Amino acid sequence: MTVLVTGAAGYIGSHAVLALADAGHDVVAVDDLSAGTRDLIPAAVPFVQADIADEPTMGAILRDHRVRAVLHFAGSISVGESVRDPLRYYRNNVAGSAALLAACVDAGVRSLVFSSTAAVYGAPDVTPIPETAQLAPINPYGASKAMTERTLADVGAAHGLRWAALRYFNVAGADPQLRSGQAGGEVTHLIRRAVMAALGRASFAIHGDDYPTPDGTCVRDYVHVTDLVAAHLTVLDALAAGQSALTLNVGYGQGASVRDVVHAVERAAGHKLDAPIGRRRPGDPPTLVADSTRLRRDFGWTPRFEDLDTIVASALAWERKRGG
Numbered sequence: 001m002t003v004l005v006t007g008a009a010g011y012i013g014s015h016a017v018l019a020l021a022d023a024g025h026d027v028v029a030v031d032d033l034s035a036g037t038r039d040l041i042p043a044a045v046p047f048v049q050a051d052i053a054d055e056p057t058m059g060a061i062l063r064d065h066r067v068r069a070v071l072h073f074a075g076s077i078s079v080g081e082s083v084r085d086p087l088r089y090y091r092n093n094v095a096g097s098a099a100l101l102a103a104c105v106d107a108g109v110r111s112l113v114f115s116s117t118a119a120v121y122g123a124p125d126v127t128p129i130p131e132t133a134q135l136a137p138i139n140p141y142g143a144s145k146a147m148t149e150r151t152l153a154d155v156g157a158a159h160g161l162r163w164a165a166l167r168y169f170n171v172a173g174a175d176p177q178l179r180s181g182q183a184g185g186e187v188t189h190l191i192r193r194a195v196m197a198a199l200g201r202a203s204f205a206i207h208g209d210d211y212p213t214p215d216g217t218c219v220r221d222y223v224h225v226t227d228l229v230a231a232h233l234t235v236l237d238a239l240a241a242g243q244s245a246l247t248l249n250v251g252y253g254q255g256a257s258v259r260d261v262v263h264a265v266e267r268a269a270g271h272k273l274d275a276p277i278g279r280r281r282p283g284d285p286p287t288l289v290a291d292s293t294r295l296r297r298d299f300g301w302t303p304r305f306e307d308l309d310t311i312v313a314s315a316l317a318w319e320r321k322r323g324g
């Protein structure tokens with residue numbers, strides 16, 4: 001079975017390409033390189049620079065490579081940018097995904113796994129958050145993902161495409177063999193930013209310590225990118241076996257505060273981190289922790305890198321390897 005990976009030159013997509021290739025799948029990689037890094041994709045994997053919104057080109061790729069399944073990671077990913085430039089998000093994430101789906105239906109693709117996000121829940125008052133929680137996104141990024149989930153459900157019902165929407169919580173860490181990690185783009189994610197600060201390559205501040213959480217800083221569910229990608233392979237197998245229309249959280253169900261992350265970075269780096277308290281970042285929910293019971297119980301997902309120190313150590317090792 002050939003699997004097409006969109007957004008393959010990005011952080012998560014490149015890890016998915018590695019995992020698929022490691023598992024013996026034939027892979028074709030697509031990315032428009034708007035935010036991706038070509039050299040994160042192994043040279044042996046066929047790569048096409050293309051925009052997912054280019055339906056004729058995507059159709060040709062799907063047919064030429066006899067693609068049966070798609071892992072769809074391509075998209076615009078910054079919450080802050082989505083508030084400043086919402087049309088970019090509705091165009092790239094919603095309209096782009098619709099064009100890709102049209103090409104998939106036309107080419108007879110059987111299944112597609114979509115990168116959704118905890119941002120579809122907005123600022124929920126329940127923790128951990130089950131998949132049945134209300135969708136109430138508070139920014140255009142989250143709204144664009146919720147709209148694409150709905151598109152998938154409608155397209156699946158009408159055309160028989162099997163689909164899964166995986167709602168990722170906070171993805172972090174790097175390939176244990178350091179073949180990939182976070183590379184391009186603006187450095188806003190906590191673990192990457194704190195690790196870069198520990199290496200003297202970025203400034204760092206804690207965005208507020210007056211939240212209603214145990215230590216006052218925001219709590220998130222950090223999931224190692226390798227475990228996240230393993231969930232995709234698990235779900236691909238389930239879809240191939242006949243499942244359809246799956247919506248699943250991907251997180252560990254354990255929360256870590258910003259301060260917990262700072263301490264983990266200090267342990268990994270072996271020295272203190274300068275971590276002044278800054279202002280709150282607009283739009284940050286206090287706590288986002290996944291209820292991932294369904295993925296574990298019904299699909300046998302067994303994470304291997306749940307320890308925060310392991311996640312942070314791999315992120316630090318990757319940044320060291322990339323150099324300053």
Ligand SMILES: NC(=O)c1ccc[n+]([C@@H]2O[C@H](COP(=O)([O-])OP(=O)(O)OC[C@H]3O[C@@H](n4cnc5c(N)ncnc54)[C@H](O)[C@@H]3O)[C@@H](O)[C@H]2O)c1
Binds near residue numbers: 008032033034096
């Ligand atoms: N990183 C996280 O914590 C996180 C959390 C929840 C969901 N997600 C989702 O996971 C997916 C991957 O995120 P990431 O962190 O790897 O981001 P990333 O920016 O590293 O990767 C996205 C890739 O998509 C490519 N791309 C963007 N628009 C495209 C288009 N129109 N056509 C072709 N390629 C295009 C970019 O060049 C980039 O390589 C995204 O859909 C994101 O919304 C990420």
Ligand SMILES: O=c1ccn([C@@H]2O[C@H](COP(=O)(O)OP(=O)(O)O[C@H]3O[C@H](CO)[C@H](O)[C@H](O)[C@H]3O)[C@@H](O)[C@H]2O)c(=O)[nH]1
Binds near residue numbers: 258288
């Ligand atoms: O330098 C920094 C960077 C981040 N933070 C804090 O660390 C926490 C985590 O922030 P991230 O930017 O790492 O992650 P988010 O929780 O904001 O966002 C993540 O989860 C979202 C779901 O709500 C989306 O899916 C998004 O794509 C994904 O990156 C937040 O409280 C943030 O304010 C800091 O204190 N200092």
